[in-house]
Amino acid sequence: MVARQAWRMLQSPNALWVHVLKSIYFPNSSFFDVRKASHPSWVWTSILQRRDLVQLGVRWNVGNGQDILIYQDKWVPTLPGFKVTSLSVTNSLLSYVYELLDHEEEWDVTKLNTCFSSEECRELQKIPIRMCSDSFIWHYDRYGNFSIKSAYLLAIHAANETDRNHDNLIISSAEWKHIWKMQVPHKVQVFLWRALLNSLPSMDNLLRRGIVQEALCPFCHLTDESIMHLLFYCPHVEPIWFGSALGLDPWQLGVGNLVEWWRYIKRVARQMHFPSLSDYCAVVC
Numbered sequence: 001m002v003a004r005q006a007w008r009m010l011q012s013p014n015a016l017w018v019h020v021l022k023s024i025y026f027p028n029s030s031f032f033d034v035r036k037a038s039h040p041s042w043v044w045t046s047i048l049q050r051r052d053l054v055q056l057g058v059r060w061n062v063g064n065g066q067d068i069l070i071y072q073d074k075w076v077p078t079l080p081g082f083k084v085t086s087l088s089v090t091n092s093l094l095s096y097v098y099e100l101l102d103h104e105e106e107w108d109v110t111k112l113n114t115c116f117s118s119e120e121c122r123e124l125q126k127i128p129i130r131m132c133s134d135s136f137i138w139h140y141d142r143y144g145n146f147s148i149k150s151a152y153l154l155a156i157h158a159a160n161e162t163d164r165n166h167d168n169l170i171i172s173s174a175e176w177k178h179i180w181k182m183q184v185p186h187k188v189q190v191f192l193w194r195a196l197l198n199s200l201p202s203m204d205n206l207l208r209r210g211i212v213q214e215a216l217c218p219f220c221h222l223t224d225e226s227i228m229h230l231l232f233y234c235p236h237v238e239p240i241w242f243g244s245a246l247g248l249d250p251w252q253l254g255v256g257n258l259v260e261w262w263r264y265i266k267r268v269a270r271q272m273h274f275p276s277l278s279d280y281c282a283v284v285c
């Protein structure tokens with residue numbers, strides 16, 4: 001089965017066939033970040049098609065924490081999505097899990113308390129640190145082994161959840177009212193309104209309407225230009241957020257859509273007792 005091949009790519013990164021595929025299709029990125037090449041082989045296309053299936057249940061098994069990104073990667077077995085989500089703006093410079101350890105290679109509890117919510121601190125401290133390489137495991141098997149049956153059951157469950165969660169991606173009328181009351185120029189409100197409805201002329205929207213032939217970002221030429229890429233993840237835009245008063249790194253936040261982002265900013269504004277923070281972010285957008 002091709003899904004099993006996708007799994008083996010993670011399990012056997014030093015195998016010759018993995019080296020060959022990596023050198024051709026993703027020499028400088030991870031398996032989960034790579035996009036479809038322009039003329040891929042049948043084998044590679046099939047593996048990429050099954051990658052999402054594998055991604056649903058795979059997570060890092062923490063060893064020494066050298067390869068695991070704190071905010072982007074899935075590595076905490078007892079948290080939703082296996083990810084940490086609480087973020088202290090002042091500690092957003094930490095990148096890898098090993099940076100959360102002390103000199104005795106144990107969790108640095110003071111640092112954890114500064115960076116994460118009390119619930120996440122508690123769950124992180126349950127993870128044993130082992131001085132071996134980090135590795136991938138299949139979460140839904142007691143021995144960490146991938147199985148096709150388990151993966152497909154997971155995919156069906158995820159599809160049902162997606163249907164159920166769709167309503168969470170819709171801005172409520174109270175949230176719209178907040179946007180229209182913000183003390184910002186009207187054109188900023190209109191821009192934000194269009195962005196939240198995904199009606200800005202980003203390249204992926206223009207492609208959907210048949211206006212352009214491809215959706216590649218015209219600034220970085222690295223990936224398709226979606227609203228999220230345009231406003232947050234394009235390498236030309238990231239420095240604006242990082243250089244702002246908030247010092248945010250969009251990649252570390254790992255927020256997947258603009259509605260989630262907007263709610264995150266409003267939460268931070270409340271925590272910081274900074275009522276105009278969301279107004280400020282609207283202007284940055």
Ligand SMILES: [Zn+2]
Pocket residue numbers: 217218219220221222223225229233234235236
């Ligand atoms: Zn770009």
